Amino acid sequence: NLSQVTATSPVQFEHRIGEKTVFFTVKRGESNDSLYFYGSDISALKKTEVRLRDSNNINEALLQAIPFAMDIVDKKGLVLYQNQQMTDLLGASMRGRRCWEWYKEDRKQCPGCPMDNELPDGETSTIEVSGVLGGRTFNISHTGMRYQGSPAVLEIFQDITERIRAEEEIRRLSLAVEQSANAV
DSSP, rough: GGGGSSSSSEEEEEEEEETTTEEEEEOOOSSSEOOOOOEEEHHHHHHHHHHHHHHHHHHHHHHOOSEEEEEEEEETOOEEEEHHHHHHHHSOOOOBBHHHHHBBBTTOOTTTTTTOOOOOOOOOEEEEEEEEEEEEEEEEEEEEEEETTTEEEEEEEEOHHHHHHHHHHHHHHHHHHHHHHHOO
């Protein structure tokens, strides 16, 4: 509305002109008898904005499609992002908190945690961590990356509790068979 335009209070808006998007600033002259229109072609900026939004949507869909609980943490262990599987596993969001404060029963940083040494982008290490979420055991894969321009680590959690229990049962049964064979 041009009636709102004053010398000290300009009006700004975007307007499509054919294939172009133009950003206008309208300002009234000091004597209030003239209007000044300043326009800038922001078409390229708008196209970049759409590509970034599309890229972010694809990235979000990919992160949510990972079939494991995962999060992204900074070099201090603060959770910057977590997927829905992680939220479901923990029963809450832990964004802004140190990862081990939520899932480790002793609330202590994991031995061999890659946050102690910056993990180079694209490099992955995996540690086995026990005492997680009710005595469970997880393989946690850590991959160095950049998140919002800063060093970060992608953590992917694979629950291996049942596999560990099965391996222990096989060892127990093997020992029992061995002892039985030695007794004969």
